[in-house]
Amino acid sequence: MARRGKKKGRPVSGWIVLDKPAGMGSTDAVAKVKWLFKAQKAGHAGTLDPLASGMLPIAMGEATKTVPYVMEGAKVYRFTVAWGEERTTDDLEGPVAKTSDLRPSEAEIRALLPNYTGLIMQTPPQFSAIKVGGERAYDLAREGGTVEIAAREVEVGRLDLVALPDENSALFEIECGKGTYVRSIARDLGRDLGCYGHIAELRRVEVYPFEPSHMVELAAIEAAAEAVENEEERFAAMDPFIMDTAAALDGLPEVALSDDAATRIRLGNPVIIRGRDAPVEAAEAWASSRGRLVALGTVEAGMFKPKRVFGSA
Template identity: 45%
Template structure:
């Protein structure tokens, strides 16, 4: 018999309003301890200086993390003009200065160039790996870090306000977008230098500030049933995936990791809303007759083939 894992089999999402000064790993650890959960992870790192939405997955919800990470994100942040920093934020060392300050009109005129698909070079202080090493580890060791540009999506960019040395922005962007790089690049295009001084994630997919809870609120409920009032269902990360109910022997087979045939009744349910040929390769969220999560499966060659099975049993 295998050794029992430390903690309890807690499953679901905690949408944390991360405080400033805490790493994402520290935040995950704090939430895991509050719930005494066996397993935890998160959907998208926030830097220590950043605040806002950090989606923390507990238990079997960790199997849905990739889908949460793929969701659009919204950030509100302050760019400070006149200085570049090696980390592209306020925590780094000054690497250059400029007396130029862009006007509102100049910023507004440039925003269309900084929306859509951008080729963005990540900050040197980032978690991207270079020859097996994290870029931020190399940068901290004083090594030159050369990162290649990557395509990212910025769907919307708005200027919220301007002071002499600062401008406040809001952007909605896709996976892999670095706000620090966006500020660095728009500053250069405006003929000045810049870095991020305040950063807040206000939305991740369907989760926003109204759905988030602070550690200050959660901590008094350490190992208490009251904490579970802030635990959101595993399925909340899968809102964009077609759901399908399975029953009887099909449920048993899927839970065992085996494929089932796409019977006529299942095919009829799935075909609605999809064109010919669109079902092949489609990911489907399978539930049992009571609505409990069963698995994520792929439609292939007339079968539903599970590739992530949810196991809620105590281990």
């Protein structure tokens, strides 16, 4: 019988809320962080385009089990729209497809903003990761064809005009839900204003439940790693950048367990929860013991039922 090989890397778990630099792909950023921390596994919670900068939450180890909760969180972006050109990619990367000499006034822009808030229908960009007939839209678009992508419903909490640097551009801030394409917002604003437009600069400043203050630059992690030669000391210098796995679960009810109850939960057994503030019913909740995440699950009739269990280390 073949023996299962030992996992490579450290069993490190938690979140690195990376301030991704422009020009780096999300997959490359994850690979870099995984290599620096020698993590056994890592993944990100929401792709950020290579031309975009800003918050890219990266989960390592057991934190990867909590990625869906961050994926569902609201995102905040700041972006600059350049007027006068519509591009095939809806950003600076693609060639110009349409042009206009018209430029919108502040009043015209502000009058449109209510049309872009709430539940709206949006058509994703031709160059996007949406699957069309089993293939990625960007692969089909690169082959030179026109990709028919169906409009879909997305949610925009707010869209604010922040500044007008000059007549050729406008700075916006948007708070939106999962699946919203900011490039599509820029494209559609340009079309509705009759002047065309595309993203000239894009930065993600927040991914709930993480805050801007949680972001760390790759250069800071690398500097900590290079400050010492000994591997053990190197990890000791870098690990303070890691946020606890449970940081992704802000907003979910927490159930505090005794040591005995935590052991039962880790074995997959439900437990009765006690305490004046303990929830009686909860579609989603997380259980902790001595401040450490034990399991994700549900609360039914005062009983916590585990769905995903976390290690005790």
